[in-house]
Amino acid sequence: MIAIAALAGIATWSFLEYVIHRWAGHDRRLVKRTMFGVEHTRHHSEGDYFAPNWKKALMAIVIVPLITVPVGALLGWGIGLAYSLGFVGFYLTYEWLHRRLHVTAGTGPYAKWARMHHFHHHFHSPAVNHGVTSPIWDWVFGTLVWPEQIRVPERLAMRWLRDDEGEIRAEHREDYALRRSKRKAA
Ligand SMILES: [Zn+2]
Ligand SMILES: [Zn+2]
Structure with missing residues (x-):
């Protein structure tokens, strides 16, 4: 039961990750009204901006009792704690992974997929x-795209993507290309 509760917590975050990003992050009616929406707009326009870690840590600390107490009262404290730790653990994993996508090249098929998926x-x-x-949730809601190549605006290009001359590194050329700003091209 404890393992199932932890898995249910992971699944709950996975679903919320999609919902929060899609609606609080990108629905015009909600973007300006939510803290996530404001932070996320800045993340998109600056590329290397992330909401400060203290906000994420605070979120994690607040969420644990908020989930543990009602679920624990209803189904037992072991289950409540396992569910909330699964949830918060996966939330923090998501935050860590998202930052890794932007700041490191990563290795292996999952790293490649996660980056192309996100940068598309x-x-x-x-x-x-x-x-x-x-x-999973993009597939469920019909918003899943498997991109063939990502055209990255020069201004927002990730550091790991480019060599010292500013060109795309050889190992990434199949998956990424630079979109030069018009001013420079002229
Ligand atoms: Zn977004
Ligand atoms: Zn991002």
Whole structure:
């Protein structure tokens, strides 16, 4: 039961990761009204901006009792705690992974998929690919796109993508290209 409760907590965050990003992050009616929406708009426009870690830590600390108490009262404290730790653990994993996507190249098929999935959202269409850790909810809601190549605006290019001359590193050329700013091209 404890393991199932922890898995249910993970699944709950996975779903909320999609919902919060899609609606609080990108629905015009909600963006300006939520803290996530404001922070997320800045993340998109600056590329390397992330909400400060203290906000995320505070969120995690507040969430644990908020979930543990009602679930624990209803189903027992072991289950309540396992559920909330699964939830918060996966939330923090998501925060960590999201930052890694932006600041490191990563290795292996999952790292490659997660980056192309997320940067398609950033640079091609913010209306698709809202999930960060998995494609499940994008698939469920019909917003999943498997991009072939990402065209990254020069100004927002991730550091790991470019060599010292500012060109895309050889190992990423199949997956990424630079979109030069018009001013420079002229
Ligand atoms: Zn991002
Ligand atoms: Zn977004």
